[in-house]
Amino acid sequence: MTVLDDDALTRLLIEANPARTPQGAEPDAAALRMRERIISGAVKPERAVTRRPVRVAWASAAAAAVAAGVVVFGLVTPAGQAVAVTPQPLTFTDAGSTQQIIERSRALLAEGTGPDLPQREVESAIWALSVDVDEQQMAVTPQISTLTWNEDLSGSLLIVGAEPYWPDGAPDDSAEIVRGEEVLVDLEMAPGEFNTPVVAPPGDDETGVRDMLTAYGMPEDPNASELVGAMVTALDQWTLTDAQHAAMLEMLRDEDGVRGLGASTDRLGRPVYALNVPDSGDGTEETVLISTETGRIVGVESEQGAKDGIIPEGAVVMYNLWF
Numbered sequence: 001m002t003v004l005d006d007d008a009l010t011r012l013l014i015e016a017n018p019a020r021t022p023q024g025a026e027p028d029a030a031a032l033r034m035r036e037r038i039i040s041g042a043v044k045p046e047r048a049v050t051r052r053p054v055r056v057a058w059a060s061a062a063a064a065a066v067a068a069g070v071v072v073f074g075l076v077t078p079a080g081q082a083v084a085v086t087p088q089p090l091t092f093t094d095a096g097s098t099q100q101i102i103e104r105s106r107a108l109l110a111e112g113t114g115p116d117l118p119q120r121e122v123e124s125a126i127w128a129l130s131v132d133v134d135e136q137q138m139a140v141t142p143q144i145s146t147l148t149w150n151e152d153l154s155g156s157l158l159i160v161g162a163e164p165y166w167p168d169g170a171p172d173d174s175a176e177i178v179r180g181e182e183v184l185v186d187l188e189m190a191p192g193e194f195n196t197p198v199v200a201p202p203g204d205d206e207t208g209v210r211d212m213l214t215a216y217g218m219p220e221d222p223n224a225s226e227l228v229g230a231m232v233t234a235l236d237q238w239t240l241t242d243a244q245h246a247a248m249l250e251m252l253r254d255e256d257g258v259r260g261l262g263a264s265t266d267r268l269g270r271p272v273y274a275l276n277v278p279d280s281g282d283g284t285e286e287t288v289l290i291s292t293e294t295g296r297i298v299g300v301e302s303e304q305g306a307k308d309g310i311i312p313e314g315a316v317v318m319y320n321l322w323f
Helices: 006-015 035-041 061-067 098-109 206-215 224-235 242-253
Strands: 002-004 082-086 121-128 143-149 155-162 179-189 259-265 271-277 284-291 297-304 316-322
Touching: 098 242, 098 259, 098 271, 098 284, 143 179, 206 224, 206 242, 224 242, 224 271, 224 284, 224 297, 224 316, 242 297, 284 316
Parallel strands: none
Antiparallel strands: 002 082, 121 143, 121 316, 143 155, 155 179, 259 271, 271 284, 284 297, 297 316
């Protein structure tokens, strides 16, 4: 586990002041990926179930404001000292080069175990550093999110807490996620209340996939990190076909700096290959997780790329895992 002391937490919260966000700033990939955190953060401290319809946005000014600074899960030890705890980084065994990992994954995808058409339903496990000092929570608590939406932009979002794991009690390096029963968010969305730039199922070919990712914020000539940011946003809204996963892997292979990390077991206990995506200037590196059984992209983790005086190098600061 990565632990921050009281002074580091204080400095981090000061530097995370969202008021510094320029007026009219567009949300970046990190902002888009914080939307579930925005939704769950609206839940009252007593964690009451929310049933009032709420507009769920793929991008918002609120998301941009939150993502403008680094935020931390505030914890208090029995001695009263504030600390922050992050999950253990994954460990890897050699699995060959980026090219070899993607070739194996594409061969698996060719067997066609995924859906025939893109599905407007996604189940994911999510976790990110977030400010909650007042609650004085001791555990790191992942959440499991189930999003279902329809062509008329109606839908539902259910977020339940996973079993928390403790600073000194993680069962292994992966701190495997165990589904809990506590409902954190239960939203029903009427027609028009779900907001997405991609309503019709995206195409299977490279052009269709590129158009989808562009709609989700990918620039015309993306770096690897920008590509992965758009991929995460797409996978948070769609369960895509195997051909679409293959196209995204091809795009990732062609980006500079992507390298194979090896094989591992993810936080849902699944065997995966891992690719490293270098820091693009925002201070974080990405780890893309690919199932060794299906070839599908099943997760992305964000790690602190270098010491910044607050978060240690290599600390996990966010993950999205898709079932």
